[in-house]
Amino acid sequence: MIQKRAAVLQVLRESEGHLQADEIYRRVKEKYPGVVLATVYNNLHALCEAGLIRHIPTMEGADFYDKTVTPHEHAVCSVCGKLMDADLEDFEAVLRQHTKLPILHYDLILHTVCSQCEKA
Ligand SMILES: [Zn+2]
Ligand SMILES: [Zn+2]
CATH class of the missing domain: 3.30.1490.190 (Ferric-uptake regulator, C-terminal dimerisarion domain)
Known part of the structure; x- marks a missing residue:
């Protein structure tokens, strides 16, 4: 569980900055083929709560997650x-x-x- 949380965080930190959950899921799956989408969502939620990433809802389509937490x-x-x-x-x-x-x-x-x- 902790490993997967770290993997989710790493995927986002190694990205260009903003990713949607389905893309994060695709990239985490390369490392942990057994991972399910719900686990990725749970970890994204926990990382947001911990202030390590930011959740960015948009009007067009799925929400994004941001590796930069400082105000912008x-x-x-x-x-x-x-x-x-x-x-x-x-x-x-x-x-x-x-x-x-x-x-x-x-x-x-x-x-x-x-x-x-x-x-x-
Ligand atoms: Zn464009
Ligand atoms: Zn941003």
Whole structure:
């Protein structure tokens, strides 16, 4: 169990940064052929709870998991569904300045067309 949790974390850390559960499952399976999807989901959940990875829900299709846990925003390609980092440096400070409400948490996803899809 612990080994599989480490394998899930390693797959994400060795990736380009953002993966969906089915892709993580495919990569973990190369190492542990007997692994089932539910185990991968359980481990992803536990790793999120432990603050080692971040869960990124998107409106287009399956949720992503992010190896970078420090605060940053995301952009998703409306054509291929790829999730990218979009670092809007002082965004949170701007939000705090302009709203009278306490901000506990926020979700922001920019919708874009990635450079590969733009070329196609
Ligand atoms: Zn794209
Ligand atoms: Zn990210």
